[in-house]
Amino acid sequence: MSASGYLREAPRRYRLEGAACKGCGAIHFPPRAVCDRCGGRDFEARELSGEGELLAYTIIRHPPKGFEGQAPYAIGIVQLKEGVRVLAQITDCDPAELREGAKVEAVMRRIREDGGFIEYGYKFRPA
Amino acid sequence: MRKTAIVGVGCTKVGEHWDKGLRDLAVEASLRAMDDAKLYDVDYVLVGNMMSGYLQNQEHLGALVADSLGLRGAGAAKIEAACASGGMAVHIGCQLVASGSADSVLVVGVEKMTDATTPEVTKALAMAEDQEYSAYMGASFVGLNALVARAYMRAYGVKQEDIALFPVICHKHALNNEFAQFRFPITVEAVMNSPIVADPLHLLECAGIGDGAAAVLLMPLEEARGASDSPVEVLASTVSTDKFSLHQRDDFTSFRATRASAEAAFKKAGLRAEDIDVLEVHDAFAVLGLIALEDLGFAERGKAADLIREGGIEIGGEIPTNTFGGLKARGHPVGATGVYQIVELVRQLRGEAGKNQVPGAERGYAQNIGGVGTTITAHILGRVD
Numbered sequence: 216m217s218a219s220g221y222l223r224e225a226p227r228r229y230r231l232e233g234a235a236c237k238g239c240g241a242i243h244f245p246p247r248a249v250c251d252r253c254g255g256r257d258f259e260a261r262e263l264s265g266e267g268e269l270l271a272y273t274i275i276r277h278p279p280k281g282f283e284g285q286a287p288y289a290i291g292i293v294q295l296k297e298g299v300r301v302l303a304q305i306t307d308c309d310p311a312e313l314r315e316g317a318k319v320e321a322v323m324r325r326i327r328e329d330g331g332f333i334e335y336g337y338k339f340r341p342a
Numbered sequence: 343m344r345k346t347a348i349v350g351v352g353c354t355k356v357g358e359h360w361d362k363g364l365r366d367l368a369v370e371a372s373l374r375a376m377d378d379a380k381l382y383d384v385d386y387v388l389v390g391n392m393m394s395g396y397l398q399n400q401e402h403l404g405a406l407v408a409d410s411l412g413l414r415g416a417g418a419a420k421i422e423a424a425c426a427s428g429g430m431a432v433h434i435g436c437q438l439v440a441s442g443s444a445d446s447v448l449v450v451g452v453e454k455m456t457d458a459t460t461p462e463v464t465k466a467l468a469m470a471e472d473q474e475y476s477a478y479m480g481a482s483f484v485g486l487n488a489l490v491a492r493a494y495m496r497a498y499g500v501k502q503e504d505i506a507l508f509p510v511i512c513h514k515h516a517l518n519n520e521f522a523q524f525r526f527p528i529t530v531e532a533v534m535n536s537p538i539v540a541d542p543l544h545l546l547e548c549a550g551i552g553d554g555a556a557a558v559l560l561m562p563l564e565e566a567r568g569a570s571d572s573p574v575e576v577l578a579s580t581v582s583t584d585k586f587s588l589h590q591r592d593d594f595t596s597f598r599a600t601r602a603s604a605e606a607a608f609k610k611a612g613l614r615a616e617d618i619d620v621l622e623v624h625d626a627f628a629v630l631g632l633i634a635l636e637d638l639g640f641a642e643r644g645k646a647a648d649l650i651r652e653g654g655i656e657i658g659g660e661i662p663t664n665t666f667g668g669l670k671a672r673g674h675p676v677g678a679t680g681v682y683q684i685v686e687l688v689r690q691l692r693g694e695a696g697k698n699q700v701p702g703a704e705r706g707y708a709q710n711i712g713g714v715g716t717t718i719t720a721h722i723l724g725r726v727d
Contacts, residue, residue: 224474227474227475228478245474245475251585270493270594271489271492271493271496271594272489272492273485273488273489273492273540273541273542273543274538274540274541275480275481275482275484275485275540276537276538276539276540276541277460277464277482277484277539277540278461278464278480278482279461279464279465279468279477279480279482280461280462280464280465281465281480282480283461285480288480290479290480290481290485290489291489292489292588292589292594300589300590301475301589302475302476302479302481302587302588302589303479304479304480315492315496326478326479326480327480334478336478336479338479
C-alpha cells in the first residue's frame with residue numbers, strides 16, 4: 216500500500232468517520248459521493264460510536280498474503296447502533312466463544328505490517 | 343436487435359497445466375471452438391479474465407489472444423468482472439452481435455492460477471472485494487462466503503451435511519466429464535471430515551485452484567443457420583449488480599443480483615423457471631449452489647436441501663444442475679468459468695453430453711457470480727429446431 220493511500224483513509228480507519236446525508240439523514244460508512252437512499256450529494260462528517268452487535272462471523276484459517284502470521288483470526292460483520300454495517304476483525308477473545316448477537320465495541324489496533332510500515336485501523340472486541 | 347447464436351464451442355481440461363501458459367490455454371480453447379464451428383475469421387475477440395495482471399504481470403489480453411490466433415485487425419478487449427468475467431465476456435459478445443456491431447465474435451475465458459502460491463492466489467481473489475474496507479481487514483474471499491454459509495444455516499436451520507450433498511453430486515457428474523479437474527467420487531463424510539478453510543466451510547465445499555480456458559463463437563442466428571449444423575440460440579443474456587460489499591446488504595442469505603438478472607432474462611426469453619431443462623450455477627462454495635436454486639425459483643427459501651436430497655438436481659431429476667461437475671468438480675479457473683458453463687449447456691442442448699445427457703434438453707440456464715453476489719450474469723440458451 217502507498218503512503219498517500221494509507222493517509223487518505225486515516226479518518227475512516229482511526230476514527231470511524233462516516234457521513235450523514237443532509238437530504239435524508241442516512242448515515243454511511245465509508246462516506247459516499249451519492250446517497251443510495253435519496254440520491255443526495257451533500258453530507259456532513261459523522262464520527263460513529265463504535266458500539267454495535269455482531270451479526271455474523273467466521274474464523275480465517277488460510278489468510279491472504281500479508282496476514283500469514285495472524286491466523287487463525289475472526290472476521291465479522293458488525294451492525295453499529297447508528298444502523299451502519301462494517302466488516303472487521305474481532306479481537307481480544309477466543310474465537311470459539313464468539314456468538315452472533317454479541318455486543319462489541321471498536322478499538323484501534325495494528326492491522327498488519329506491509330513493506331516496512333505499520334498499518335493501523337479499527338477492530339472490534341466483546342463489550 | 344438481431345438474434346444471437348452460438349456456432350462453436352471448445353475448452354481445455356481444467357487442472358494444473360505446468361507446461362502451458364495463459365496464452366497457450368486461451369489459444370487451445372479458441373482453436374477448438376473455431377474448429378468446431380469451422381469459422382476462422384472473426385470480427386471481434388473478447389477475453390474473459392480476472393487475475394492476469396497480478397498473477398502473470400500480463401494485461402492487454404484482447405490483442406494478445408487475437409494476434410496469437412492470427413486474427414490481425416480484429417477488434418479485441420479483455421473483459422473483467424471478478425469471477426463473473428467469463429459470463430460478462432459472453433454477455434458483451436452477445437451485445438456486439440445483437441446490435442449489429444460485429445458479425446462474428448470469439449469469446450474466450452481463461453485463467454492461469456497455478457503459477458502462483460496459494461497466499462498469492464488468495465490475495466488476488468480478494469481483489470474482487472473492496473480493498474479499503476474488506477480486504478484491508480484481512481478478509482479472504484473464502485471468509486466472506488463463510489459468512490454467507492453461517493448466516494444461511496442460522497436463518498433456515500439447515501444442517502451442514504445437507505449443504506455437503508451439493509459437492510457430492512457435482513463430483514458424481516464430473517466422473518463422466520473428460521475436461522473436469524476432479525474426476526473422483528466423494529461422500530458427505532469426506533466433505534465433513536475435510537479441513538476447515540474458514541468456519542464453517544470445509545475444503546471440499548470450496549472450488550479449488552486450477553488452470554483452464556473455454557471458448558464460444560457467436561454469430562447472428564440468421565447467418566448461423568447456414569454456417570452450423572447445430573446452432574444454439576442465446577434466448578437471453580442479462581446482468582445485474584448489487585451493493586458492492588456483502589456486509590452492506592440487508593440479507594446475507596439471498597443474492598438480489600441473481601433474482602434481478604433472472605427476472606430480466608426470463609422476461610426477455612418469455613420463459614419461466616419450470617421451462618428450464620438443465621442448469622449451471624456458480625457453486626464456488628457449496629452453499630452458493632443452494633442459494634442459487636432458491637433465488638432462481640427452483641426451491642423455496644431455505645428449502646433447496648430438500649430438492650437436492652430428493653435427487654432433484656441429478657440427471658433425470660427435476661432440474662439437472664452442474665451436469666459436468668460445476669465449479670467444484672469441473673473446476674473454477676476464475677475468468678473461464680462463465681464460459682465453461684455456456685460450453686457445457688451447448689453440449690447438453692446439442693445432445694453431446696454423453697453419459698450425462700439430459701434427455702430431450704431444450705433450454706438451459708447459466709448463472710455466473712462475480713464477488714460475493716455482487717455482479718451476476720444470466721444466460722438462457724435454447725435448441726434451434
